[in-house]
Amino acid sequence: MAASVLVAISAHLAVVLGAVAGPPAADAGPHAVTQSFVFENLPQSWLILPLLALAAALAWWSWKRYGPAPKGPAGLLAKACRAVALAVCVLILAGPAWKRVTTSELPYHILVAVDRSASMSRTDGPKGQSRISQAGELASALEALKPANPLLAITYQAIGGVHGAIDARDLLAGTLTAPGSSSPLGEDLDRLVTDERPDLVVVASDGRVTAGSSLAVTAGRWPARDLQTLTLATGTEAVEPELFTDEIEINREAALGEIEPVEVRLSGRALPHAPVQVAMTIDGEPAGTASVTPAPVAEDARAQLQPIEVQLDATFAHEGPAKVRITASCGTGAEKVSAITQELTVQVSERKLSVLMLGHRPFYELRYMREAFKRDKSVTLHAYLAEGRWRRWGVDGPDNLPLQPAELSAYDVIIIGDVGREAFQDADLAHIDKAVRGGGAGLVWMMSETGAIATFENSPLADLLPAHLPDQPTVVRGFLDAVPRYLSRTQHSANLGLLDPVTGDGGLDWPQLPPLLGAAPLASLKPGADILAVDQNGAPLVVTELFPPGRSILLAVDDTWRWRRNVGDRYLHRFQSQLLRYAASGRRGGSRAWRLFVSPRRAIPGELVTINLAPLGEPDSPPENVTVSLTGPGGAQQLVRLDHDGDGFSARISAPGPAGTWTLAVEGGIDERKVDPGELKVLAPEDELRDPRLDRPGLDAFATTTGGKVFTSPAALVAALPRDLRKSESVITLSGLWDSWWSLLVITVLFAIEWSLRRASRLP
Numbered sequence: 001m002a003a004s005v006l007v008a009i010s011a012h013l014a015v016v017l018g019a020v021a022g023p024p025a026a027d028a029g030p031h032a033v034t035q036s037f038v039f040e041n042l043p044q045s046w047l048i049l050p051l052l053a054l055a056a057a058l059a060w061w062s063w064k065r066y067g068p069a070p071k072g073p074a075g076l077l078a079k080a081c082r083a084v085a086l087a088v089c090v091l092i093l094a095g096p097a098w099k100r101v102t103t104s105e106l107p108y109h110i111l112v113a114v115d116r117s118a119s120m121s122r123t124d125g126p127k128g129q130s131r132i133s134q135a136g137e138l139a140s141a142l143e144a145l146k147p148a149n150p151l152l153a154i155t156y157q158a159i160g161g162v163h164g165a166i167d168a169r170d171l172l173a174g175t176l177t178a179p180g181s182s183s184p185l186g187e188d189l190d191r192l193v194t195d196e197r198p199d200l201v202v203v204a205s206d207g208r209v210t211a212g213s214s215l216a217v218t219a220g221r222w223p224a225r226d227l228q229t230l231t232l233a234t235g236t237e238a239v240e241p242e243l244f245t246d247e248i249e250i251n252r253e254a255a256l257g258e259i260e261p262v263e264v265r266l267s268g269r270a271l272p273h274a275p276v277q278v279a280m281t282i283d284g285e286p287a288g289t290a291s292v293t294p295a296p297v298a299e300d301a302r303a304q305l306q307p308i309e310v311q312l313d314a315t316f317a318h319e320g321p322a323k324v325r326i327t328a329s330c331g332t333g334a335e336k337v338s339a340i341t342q343e344l345t346v347q348v349s350e351r352k353l354s355v356l357m358l359g360h361r362p363f364y365e366l367r368y369m370r371e372a373f374k375r376d377k378s379v380t381l382h383a384y385l386a387e388g389r390w391r392r393w394g395v396d397g398p399d400n401l402p403l404q405p406a407e408l409s410a411y412d413v414i415i416i417g418d419v420g421r422e423a424f425q426d427a428d429l430a431h432i433d434k435a436v437r438g439g440g441a442g443l444v445w446m447m448s449e450t451g452a453i454a455t456f457e458n459s460p461l462a463d464l465l466p467a468h469l470p471d472q473p474t475v476v477r478g479f480l481d482a483v484p485r486y487l488s489r490t491q492h493s494a495n496l497g498l499l500d501p502v503t504g505d506g507g508l509d510w511p512q513l514p515p516l517l518g519a520a521p522l523a524s525l526k527p528g529a530d531i532l533a534v535d536q537n538g539a540p541l542v543v544t545e546l547f548p549p550g551r552s553i554l555l556a557v558d559d560t561w562r563w564r565r566n567v568g569d570r571y572l573h574r575f576q577s578q579l580l581r582y583a584a585s586g587r588r589g590g591s592r593a594w595r596l597f598v599s600p601r602r603a604i605p606g607e608l609v610t611i612n613l614a615p616l617g618e619p620d621s622p623p624e625n626v627t628v629s630l631t632g633p634g635g636a637q638q639l640v641r642l643d644h645d646g647d648g649f650s651a652r653i654s655a656p657g658p659a660g661t662w663t664l665a666v667e668g669g670i671d672e673r674k675v676d677p678g679e680l681k682v683l684a685p686e687d688e689l690r691d692p693r694l695d696r697p698g699l700d701a702f703a704t705t706t707g708g709k710v711f712t713s714p715a716a717l718v719a720a721l722p723r724d725l726r727k728s729e730s731v732i733t734l735s736g737l738w739d740s741w742w743s744l745l746v747i748t749v750l751f752a753i754e755w756s757l758r759r760a761s762r763l764p
Helices: 002-016 045-064 073-093 131-143 168-173 185-196 215-219 364-374 426-437 452-458 491-496 560-564 570-589 696-706 714-719 741-760
Strands: 031-039 096-106 108-115 152-159 200-205 228-233 242-249 253-255 259-269 276-282 285-292 306-315 320-330 342-349 353-359 379-385 413-417 442-446 530-534 540-547 550-555 594-599 608-615 625-631 637-645 648-654 660-668 678-682 709-711 727-736
Touching: 031 045, 045 073, 073 741, 108 131, 108 185, 131 152, 131 168, 131 200, 131 228, 131 714, 152 168, 152 185, 185 200, 185 215, 215 696, 228 696, 228 714, 242 320, 242 342, 259 276, 259 320, 259 570, 276 306, 285 306, 353 364, 353 570, 364 379, 364 560, 364 570, 413 426, 413 570, 426 442, 426 550, 442 452, 442 570, 540 570, 550 570, 560 570, 594 660, 594 678, 608 625, 608 637, 625 648, 696 709, 709 714
Parallel strands: 108 152, 108 200, 200 228, 228 709, 253 342, 353 379, 353 413, 413 442, 442 550
Antiparallel strands: 031 096, 096 727, 242 259, 259 306, 276 285, 276 320, 320 342, 530 540, 540 550, 594 608, 608 648, 625 637, 625 660, 637 648, 660 678
């Protein structure tokens, strides 16, 4: 009896081991059902053998250790009932059950997302094909798989600013267009994956994202999805030349007749190997040109924006609003790249120039210069002489020599003429130095035959001399016999609008004026000095050097008063006033001692940029660090701490969003009134039409995030598809045997029979 029961149980257990029922057949059809006997509480099938051994051992033990048993067949039956009951208890603890598996074949869904943004219309594909035509080749290869895979489902959807289903016939016929004006590829693809829930996503795109999240960032939100991705990269990675006008910095309230510096800041990439030409017009009239050759960059960096700066100078001849137009270009002919022309309005008004004149004696040049500017209502002149002691020369100005910092701040230009270093205290010279380097004042040195200016070579103002002067008590010069041409404008001064002669209406050019004495000899020029005028032998007559924000000018000539013969101040005033206003050009920034700017000045959100705070002169006691605020569209704000970097401060950050113009201002560490503010132009992630290059790094990042792969040909992509384009779904139903009522009944009956037989034989 016991043997027959164990054999029956073993037969059922053999089903688990595959002896009776195996997996469903391959040709079972769309629905296949299999049934097997399992133990729910045994995680591994090999545990069945130890379980059987335990049941058999317990049954054998109960048979051998039964004790007194009834005589004859009744005793055998009683032993068998107890042995079987104990074996059944052990098996029931393992959770015997019938397992029913229903398997259904489902369609395999491939979602093909086709980028229809404008860049996909470019014809830079193989054999001059458009990028979107490669999506048509991909569709043709995918449709060819359907006969061999009857359950394969392929849907085509548009991304890249155009939404909706795509008819496969349009793709196959090559009539699909790409009208999208932007490429929010990440958001579009995320929406499709959520709605369609495909098994495989195939993306046909150039990867150029112009709005929203990148493809890689979007794919990072899919880790819980069992999703495969393949990408067809369309287009090329060729860098197209671009030139942008980022910023034009000019005093919006300019002074009449003064030289106003114009800073033009550009950004360019992949430009031809040629200078960048910048032209300026004022009220439609040419007002100057400048050119700069961008620094060479490595080939792999040509796609990055390179900052370019050009300086022009504008002079406004009429009061009221003036239109300033800036045009920039690079290259010629078919290679010419032009930036968008920008125009701005400047309000021009007369502004008095404040001049402090310091001399030892009233020599001719100084005297006639003073008289000319006294008659000029646009100039305020205070003059002082050091004969014996300092005294006021005339009735205008303070009674005492105004060389204290607060007093010097009122003057745009300081003239030192024919006076030696011994006339000043060291503190006075230090105050003048600070007025130039920190306050932007101009310093004009007027040499004469005494050579007194040379005594400043060993003074606190020595660095502000743009040239080294000869160490001799007097300056010896000879007369010029020929008509002088030493005031013919050099190319530099012409670009600056300097030394313009009085022409027209009976005026003369400089060489036509009465001859002057030659230039006073200079030992040598400082490395940063510029020559604005030379004599007929090339000797420098007017030398200048910039000491940001101030400027120093050395005049090696002292007899322009000779031009007054029969014409008065007409030419003398023209010559001297141009130089004085040029010297005072650093005062346009007021008391600005710092310049705040970003490099590069154009960036997309997340791109690394450097915020720089650079000194314009020699500021007092720079702090340990500076806090800068960035304020963008909609009032968005970000605070950044700048740390010491050389003479200034800097910090490297990711360009903030949203796109638009972000203004920079100092929030702490430096008085904001001393800082020339800057701005950062944050662009939507690469303009769709201006930069339609294939973004291969972006597609590779997307493939890395999703575990996919990028292909450049439709045939290679289709060849990489899974071999078995089928999908099945299984439903498992367990019917437990161990918790049924009849299992308890079997055990109860077996023990009841055994107990009854023992009681019938009067056994305990």
